Amino acid sequence: MLSLRKKKILSAVVDGYIQKASPVSSKEIQKTCLQDCSSATIRNELSALESMGYLVQPHVSAGRIPSEKAFRFYVNELTTESCLTDEENALIESRLLRNHGSLDEVIKQITNVISEITHYTSVVVKADMADTITAIKLLDLSNGQMLMVIVTETRVLKDGIVDIPEDFDDLMLLQAQAWLNKLFVGKHISQFLNFTYPYTLVNDQFKLNKLFKKITDELKKQALANGMDVCVCGEHNIFKHSEYNDVGNVQKFLSEVGSKDKMAQVFTDDGGQEGFVTVKIGASENAPEGCSVVTTRVALGTNIAGSIGVIGPVRMNYKKVLSVLDKISNIIIDMMGKE
């Protein structure tokens, strides 16, 4: 457990770093939040926090940078109180309340406002929960591969291709198909997400298990990429943040954000509870490397599940992002309640 002073200092480092994007020194902390302490004392504390894994020193004569652990601490300590200005609140409301025909229009509006106010990239993932699976087909392509097709009430998802092992005959393919249908027909495609293949379920032979796992994995990917609508807005906001002064980072970020299945994955892999905001910090919490992902669940209509959120560098303005998402999810829940 951290002493009160350590907490204060740690928060100050994180706050300062979020603001300036450069290492924070003992003197700065003294100025901003601990005038009644000397910088030497703070240095001792910083040193302690470093050895506890909260801080990192890029080099000996630089200040401290918060680690992902520090950001996690910071976010946990955060109060839920909003930091939005009246103008920002008004903007959000006016944008969401003007009634824009179709759901997709509304979603566009949502991503728009979020990215505009937060200056990060925003994402909304939509899944029609009423659109359930009616069949799963495994189609032998006669070239050692099979095509997997998921049929739902409203559409057909294809393009999943998997190698068939040589000792796998037609009968087994049919068995596999039957098994998949038994498991998933009537369910929503998003339920692949929570499904993990149990190795002992079908067959003890390692090879077959491996194939079955491959099939369900591939189906999962398909379901993510095509079964859910992903709307992204404000990708270009990354250029505002100094971690993306490097072309390599930009490239990595854009390729992550551009991949629908990754986004669907990252933005729906949370508690699934409506009204709560989830924060994932860095790769260790399953966000893309160097990134944080903030999401919240919201019903976008009867039987339409939605996940709205923000993706950006770990050095993110969490206060603002959390406030915005909180505000927006409340408005939406409200809107939905009235209909």
Add this chain to the structure above:
Amino acid sequence: MLSLRKKKILSAVVDGYIQKASPVSSKEIQKTCLQDCSSATIRNELSALESMGYLVQPHVSAGRIPSEKAFRFYVNELTTESCLTDEENALIESRLLRNHGSLDEVIKQITNVISEITHYTSVVVKADMADTITAIKLLDLSNGQMLMVIVTETRVLKDGIVDIPEDFDDLMLLQAQAWLNKLFVGKHISQFLNFTYPYTLVNDQFKLNKLFKKITDELKKQALANGMDVCVCGEHNIFKHSEYNDVGNVQKFLSEVGSKDKMAQVFTDDGGQEGFVTVKIGASENAPEGCSVVTTRVALGTNIAGSIGVIGPVRMNYKKVLSVLDKISNIIIDMMGKE
């Protein structure tokens, strides 16, 4: 007119620069294409070409870099013969010929193959020519602004907002509306593109003319952004080209490519003739700064106009891009003919 040797040298510089992305020296040219000349002679020629505006020298001890004028020369000299390998041809064919339900699917496939083979960003702009304008509405928002709405047979385009001058009354608004309807009802939205506002048409008063011009400009922008479907693929390919090692350039490029109206504009502003490939080099030829745009027109169905093409740095592999677009447009024209 350039001497044969100058042409040879100029082509060699462009070729070399396209390949290496670094200045080309006299010695290199000697090696690659003019063994029977000394490097000194080539230097004289290079110097002449430079003063003619074809070449640029970044600094005195560097080789030459081709100017946009040089690329224009190079492209004009290019023969139409294809430089594609058998594998590439086969890939294109197999991708386009597997029949993918909807037109949008096909378009996705087209952009996909193009960007995959050329390693540039590819764009397809689709315009349903049968979808004509049924009405244009100017709606006074009572706050000194008006909302402009274009109604076509299948959809409603809105969101164009323009200030109304104070001395503009309701009657004039109606007049303006009547005028616009008279001009454009029954036509396709893309025809705004070719429309330029004639100052003397309605009123001699400068102010009103200015407003009318503003309205048509705004309508144009709307028509471009929303009246045509723009499909972009392979944005991330820019990272493969060294001109985009700089974050600033990446940002500029992505913001250009991300703006639908700019893309619709750039990719449809050509002769409009089917089967011919148009090349725009650099800002002076109305491509985005530092970029070249290669396009070709193709009917994507009865009454559906399409423009398919590639956008990338001026230092583009024109041989390949032209070959690919040529091949693809031929296939599509063929496909359409059969239906």
Add this chain to the structure above:
DNA sequence: AATTAGCACTCGACCATCGAGAGTGCTAAC
């Protein structure tokens, strides 16, 4: 025992300098 003042130390950022190498332009000879 915790805090603090003071100081030596370290390291990055910035700048100037230097030499090597590339490639040119010019001159004079062919």
Add this chain to the structure above:
DNA sequence: GTTAGCACTCTCGATGGTCGAGTGCTAATT
């Protein structure tokens, strides 16, 4: 008109030196 030869210019990378920021440690203080 072409070419060999050479001086010249400029970039690039390496080297070194100074400055300032910020630390860690020590010894004194509370």
